Amino acid sequence: NAGVTQTPKFRILKIGQSMTLQCTQDMNHNYMYWYRQDPGMGLKLIYYSVGAGITDKGEVPNGYNVSRSTTEDFPLRLELAAPSQTSVYFCASTTSGGNEQYFGPGTRLTVT
Amino acid sequence: GIQVEQSPPDLILQEGANSTLRCNFSDSVNNLQWFHQNPWGQLINLFYIPSGTKQNGRLSATTVATERYSLLYISSSQTTDSGVYFCAAAPWESARQLTFGSGTQLTVLP
Numbered sequence: 001n002a003g004v005t006q007t008p009k010f011r012i013l014k015i016g017q018s019m020t021l022q023c024t025q026d027m028n029h030n031y032m033y034w035y036r037q038d039p040g041m042g043l044k045l046i047y048y049s050v051g052a053g054i055t056d057k058g059e060v061p062n063g064y065n066v067s068r069s070t071t072e073d074f075p076l077r078l079e080l081a082a083p084s085q086t087s088v089y090f091c092a093s094t095t096s097g098g099n100e101q102y103f104g105p106g107t108r109l110t111v112t
Numbered sequence: 113g114i115q116v117e118q119s120p121p122d123l124i125l126q127e128g129a130n131s132t133l134r135c136n137f138s139d140s141v142n143n144l145q146w147f148h149q150n151p152w153g154q155l156i157n158l159f160y161i162p163s164g165t166k167q168n169g170r171l172s173a174t175t176v177a178t179e180r181y182s183l184l185y186i187s188s189s190q191t192t193d194s195g196v197y198f199c200a201a202a203p204w205e206s207a208r209q210l211t212f213g214s215g216t217q218l219t220v221l222p
Contacts (some may be wrong), residue, residue: 031208042116042198042212058209059113068120090155094208099143101210103154 004104012110013081021076021107023091030096032074036087081111114139114203118213125189125220133184133216143202146184150195177211191221
């Protein structure tokens, strides 16, 4: 199993541009999550999903959108990039019966 | 929401030393996990431990749920243990929505 994969690894955006961060897991996990990690800080939950077609907001959802059309994929959309969205973004997943979260390698995003 | 505080924020050790990292949380938890973020940024799950004690090699963790704290013990530290250790917790009503602490930055010197 590849586990949780994220693309791209790095991206530089100009203010106002949009992009989609991709996340895929091949472990048949129902639960998927998006976090952001600012320098020197812990992770903050942006959105999560308990299964295909079901998503909900986390602690810091403003400026982001998500969708979950399949069990495997959970893309994160930034519509109008702002400098405050410069961060490292992590995707994670877990089973419905389990609790340990498995993380992807992260996407480092810079908005200038 | 639940508050998670970790101490110390930074820790420098010589290889072979032991250490204890602490995590305090503000509410009853149904989910508590420890993670290691290596210097390349990868996050690895170390323990799922909402209560009790677990051991995995040189690492062990204890959570005293009634007193709202968890401890991570690292024995005979190695340079590969360097990185940031995060504690994350979730309350009973939202057991999979983890709140992360700010982490303990551990540096193990050769």
